[in-house]
Amino acid sequence: MDRILGGIWVYLASSPLLWLTVTLGVYLAGQWLFQRSGGRALFNPVALAITLLVLLLLLTGTSYSTYFSGAQFIHFLLGPATVALAIPLYIHWERVRRLLLPIVVGLVSGSLTAILSAIGIAWLLGGSPHTLLSLAPKSVTTPVAMGIAEKIGGLPSLTAVMVILTGVVGAVAAPALLEWLRIRDDAVKGFAIGVAAHGIGTARAFQISTLAGAFSGLAIGLNALLTTLLVPLIVRLLHLTT
Amino acid sequence: MIGALAVLLAFQLIGEVLVQLTGIPAPGPVIGMVLLFLGLLWREELPDALRTTAQTLLSHLSLLFIPAGVGVIQYGELLREEWLALAVALVVSTLITVAVTALVMRAFVRHRDGNRQDG
Numbered sequence: 095m096d097r098i099l100g101g102i103w104v105y106l107a108s109s110p111l112l113w114l115t116v117t118l119g120v121y122l123a124g125q126w127l128f129q130r131s132g133g134r135a136l137f138n139p140v141a142l143a144i145t146l147l148v149l150l151l152l153l154t155g156t157s158y159s160t161y162f163s164g165a166q167f168i169h170f171l172l173g174p175a176t177v178a179l180a181i182p183l184y185i186h187w188e189r190v191r192r193l194l195l196p197i198v199v200g201l202v203s204g205s206l207t208a209i210l211s212a213i214g215i216a217w218l219l220g221g222s223p224h225t226l227l228s229l230a231p232k233s234v235t236t237p238v239a240m241g242i243a244e245k246i247g248g249l250p251s252l253t254a255v256m257v258i259l260t261g262v263v264g265a266v267a268a269p270a271l272l273e274w275l276r277i278r279d280d281a282v283k284g285f286a287i288g289v290a291a292h293g294i295g296t297a298r299a300f301q302i303s304t305l306a307g308a309f310s311g312l313a314i315g316l317n318a319l320l321t322t323l324l325v326p327l328i329v330r331l332l333h334l335t336t
Numbered sequence: 337m338i339g340a341l342a343v344l345l346a347f348q349l350i351g352e353v354l355v356q357l358t359g360i361p362a363p364g365p366v367i368g369m370v371l372l373f374l375g376l377l378w379r380e381e382l383p384d385a386l387r388t389t390a391q392t393l394l395s396h397l398s399l400l401f402i403p404a405g406v407g408v409i410q411y412g413e414l415l416r417e418e419w420l421a422l423a424v425a426l427v428v429s430t431l432i433t434v435a436v437t438a439l440v441m442r443a444f445v446r447h448r449d450g451n452r453q454d455g
Contacts, residue, residue, distance in 0.1 A: 184377065
């Protein structure tokens with residue numbers, strides 16, 4: 095019996111099918127828990143799924159590269175999903191056009207705040223150069239942030255982790271913060287969440303309303319463009335190197 | 337569904353090729369998004385299949401971040417050494433960014449609405 099199980103494990107462990115399926119299963123379980131908890135922010139489905147998967151990998155002694163050879167099929171969809179953000183943007187275009195000036199000013203101040211505050215706080219608390227450079231593009235969507243990190247000498251895979259943790263923090267805390275600041279306009283809420291917390295924040299913003307989701311999606315695209323330009327410039331001005 | 341997926345992938349592909357050709361400092365999928373958006377404005381019509389496929393994909397956006405997020409497993413040592421700097425920087429910076437963006441944007445929305453009422 096043990097030999098049969100062992101044989102099955104050896105087969106499964108080397109095929110992409112296992113970890114692809116497990117990732118989907120864990121995501122569904124995370125969503126189920128999130129809904130069962132009454133949509134409580136602390137039960138963020140992404141955070142739950144990542145925690146469970148890390149535990150599973152540690153328990154089975156599976157390396158990240160083995161895991162990723164299966165999960166990459168999901169990771170790949172980030173590209174077409176980014177392109178798909180054009181659709182909510184098109185649907186809400188009238189609204190966006192009327193808010194053009196607030197959007198541009200909000201974007202520039204938000205983008206600068208995200209980059210400078212992340213670098214500044216980590217530097218004050220003794221973060222290493224690797225950490226500072228990997229944190230700088232933390233508020234933009236994963237593939238873009240990884241590209242920026244590579245350009246400035248950060249660690250792209252560490253950046254991906256920072257980006258996702260940022261998204262989780264934004265998704266968990268931003269709605270309550272916006273409520274506290276008495277922001278009532280869903281367009282403003284969505285845009286602020288998107289600038290700070292990219293796609294994971296956007297997933298949360300879509301739960302507020304499709305308008306909030308559309309503005310959050312718009313913010314992802316715009317902030318990706320602006321951060322790509324700003325981060326290398328700021329890194330040079332601050333003389334940050336690893 | 338498949339047709340719509342092909343459209344999304346085609347625009348991503350065009351975006352990636354343009355980035356390679358011109359050296360635009362932006363990621364391919366973002367350029368693809370801009371082009372698809374311009375295409376829709378030009379057509380003045382959104383095909384139903386594209387709408388449903390995009391909505392399905394975007395309603396599960398958070399799933400797509402999980403594989404990269406599990407990569408945290410590779411940085412156990414760095415996280416142990418620098419967890420304080422990382423945690424404080426991530427949380428505080430993200431919250432300040434949400435607040436600054438929302439407050440600045442609201443101020444400009446009000447300013448504009450105020451002008452409109454005056455005029």
